[in-house]
Amino acid sequence: MSQLVLSGSLKEFFKLLLEEVIQRQRVSLAEVTEFYVVNLLSEFAAAEKLFTQELDGRKEAEPLALLYTRALQQDRDQRIRTLRQLGDQSLYTAGFFQQSLADRVVGPDYYMQMGRKAYAAIVDLAPSSAFSHVYMELDQKFTTLVEVLKEIAARGQVASGPAGQMQVFEAWAKSGDQHLESVLIDAGLLPKKKVLAN
Numbered sequence: 745m746s747q748l749v750l751s752g753s754l755k756e757f758f759k760l761l762l763e764e765v766i767q768r769q770r771v772s773l774a775e776v777t778e779f780y781v782v783n784l785l786s787e788f789a790a791a792e793k794l795f796t797q798e799l800d801g802r803k804e805a806e807p808l809a810l811l812y813t814r815a816l817q818q819d820r821d822q823r824i825r826t827l828r829q830l831g832d833q834s835l836y837t838a839g840f841f842q843q844s845l846a847d848r849v850v851g852p853d854y855y856m857q858m859g860r861k862a863y864a865a866i867v868d869l870a871p872s873s874a875f876s877h878v879y880m881e882l883d884q885k886f887t888t889l890v891e892v893l894k895e896i897a898a899r900g901q902v903a904s905g906p907a908g909q910m911q912v913f914e915a916w917a918k919s920g921d922q923h924l925e926s927v928l929i930d931a932g933l934l935p936k937k938k939v940l941a942n
Contacts, residue, residue, distance in 0.1 A: 754786050754789055755782055755783070755786045758782045758785040758786055758789075759778075759782045761896055761899070762778060762781060762782055762785070762892070762896065763778070765892050765895050765896055765899075766778070766892055768895075768926070769888075769891065769892060769895065769923065771885070771888055771889075771892060773881065773885070774877065774878070774881055776875075776877075776878055777878050777881045777882065780875075780878050780882070781889065781892075784832050784835065784836060785836075785893075785896070787832075788832075788836045788840075805833065805837070806833075808830060808833070808834060808850075808854070808855070808858045809858075811826060811829060811830040811833070812830060812858065812861075812862070814826055815827050815830065815862075815865075820869060823865075823869065824866055824869055824870060827862040827863075827865050827866050827869075828862070828866060828879075830858060830859070830862040831859045831860075831862035831863040831866070831879075831882065833859075834855045834856065834858045834859025834862065835859050835882070835886065835889060835890065835893065836893065837855050838852050838855040838856050838859065838890045838893075839889065839890045839891075839892070839893020839894050839896070839897060840893055840894070840896075840897040841897075842890070842894055843911070843915045852890070856886055856887060856890060859882075859886055860883050860886045863879045863880075863882045863883035863886070864879075864880075864883045866879040867879045867880050867883065891923060894921075894923065894924075895923045895924070895926075895927060898912045898915075898923070898924050898927045899927055899930075902927055902928070902931045902933070903931075909928075909931065909933060912924055912927060912928060913928060913933065916928055
């Protein structure tokens with residue numbers, strides 16, 4: 745795991761962590777797309793960005809289908825903002841909460857489809873905008889970015905202590921996911937794989 749010092753800003757922390765994970769996973773992203781993902785991670789670090797306050801005091805995420813329906817009824821500029829919210833929320837949720845989504849009626853695949861659809865729709869609505877290539881890359885590499893965010897989340901869980909370590913271990917034992925395995929190996933919770941010489 746990286747030897748990050750938390751004295752810098754949250755954006756600096758996520759920038760270093762994102763760079764480390766995309767290098768480890770051999771993911772190629774445009775610099776401006778990396779910047780976008782770092783901002784997304786920084787924004788969603790505050791729970792109120794992901795959840796809305798209900799009248800009875802509960803906090804819940806707005807259903808993706810409602811966001812999409814609302815977007816269809818809006819003018820172009822507002823539609824782009826709502827679609828961006830839908831794409832961002834889908835990407836973050838599918839990456840950070842994939843394990844908990846697996847047990848729900850609406851699973852991770854639904855979040856990935858909705859997120860892709862949202863980013864692709866933005867490109868269609870504003871093909872010549874300065875950020876259209878960012879939304880195109882987010883659409884095209886959505887699944888890859890979910891894997892990146894899943895590893896970032898797992899590294900955070902492992903660093904949080906025994907309960908988080910156990911959650912990552914159980915997720916790895918159930919899925920056999922190689923990225924989760926590398927997180928556990930880096931944390932010293934699994935032995936390093938030996939490479940056999942030919």
